[in-house]
Amino acid sequence: MSLGPACIFLRGGKKIARSLADDEIQELREAFTEFDKDKDGLITCKDLGNLMRTMGYMPTEMELIELSQNINMKLGGRVAFEDFVDLMAPKLLAETAGMIGLKELKDAFKEFDMDGDGSITIDELRLAMTKLLGYQVNRREIEAVIREADNNGDGTVDFEEFVKMMSRD
Template sequence: MGYMPTEMELIELGQNINMNLGGRVDFEDFVELMAPKLLAETAGMIGVKELKDAFKEFDMDGDGEITTEELRQAMNKLMGEHMSRREIDAIVKEADDNGDGTVDFEEFVRMMSR
């Protein structure tokens, strides 16, 4: 995953595993536990300000979520890309980790780090 946790983070992770997961963890649980750290690292590499600015360009109504329509408009406006509804839906579906049909800032950061 490209992330090197500190010793303290590993201890903290071990405590979370023992308390919340009964001492066992599968890959999905591991990713869920490490997601905040990975997001922070990605934001640090790209730059939080740059990520927020880019997100605002896509989140046209400023509600904190990018809809398929906002993505379509942004792709047309910012990149001159005229994508089909199917292509836009596929992008949102790929990035939409919580299944609500939109892309929030955390999902946007994850998408940008792929």
């Protein structure tokens, strides 16, 4: 089994979605700069739509209207780079999570679900992480991971919750 999904899962207790990598932020900065015609660090809402399209995202007119309404409340309807990153980060992170295939997710889930009952308990996750990482993980961190991923409140993580957590933006 690859350690990637396991590490992402463990990190989830602190923050479910990973942060953008430096190269991803640099890619966003370069794209933003192309549309920042007057180099003041702001782009218009119209440019935002065009910029998103050049990056392969196809926002609907309704999404752009919603975005512009939120953005119009500050900076006179223009978008700063930081706001652009906040807007694009979930899309980039969801893309990355989507690269983890269903087979890999099933394999990772099986590693954690030691008794094969279809759910991951705190104890199972703690044992699996100890085995994978080679040291014992703090119980509070494990509890936080389970609590964050447990959508139905049963105190465990089933496969559906696991998949949602792995692809959460």
